[in-house]
Amino acid sequence: MWAAIVAFGIVLVLLVVFIAQNTEPVLVRFLGFEGETPLAVALLIAVAAGLLLTALAGTLRLWQVRRRVRREAKRH
Numbered sequence: 562m563w564a565a566i567v568a569f570g571i572v573l574v575l576l577v578v579f580i581a582q583n584t585e586p587v588l589v590r591f592l593g594f595e596g597e598t599p600l601a602v603a604l605l606i607a608v609a610a611g612l613l614l615t616a617l618a619g620t621l622r623l624w625q626v627r628r629r630v631r632r633e634a635k636r637h
Contacts, residue, residue: 579601580599580601580605582601583599583600583601583604584599584600584601585599585600586598586599586600587599587600587603589603
């Protein structure tokens with residue numbers, strides 16, 4: 562438990578340092594939308610979107626496997 566808390570604290574400190582060092586504005590264009598945001602914010606949004614898409618794909622795959630297992634269990 563303590564190791565997880567310490568690891569989380571270290572990651573949090575590294576994240577704060579990353580944000581503090583990447584404050585310059587960048588132009589972001591996506592699907593016709595355009596705007597300026599700090600580089601750190603743009604990268605964190607991209608990482609969050611990637612995590613969500615990965616979680617969604619993993620969830621869909623788990624549902625697919627569970628459904629297949631249930632079907633196979635009914636056959637036997």
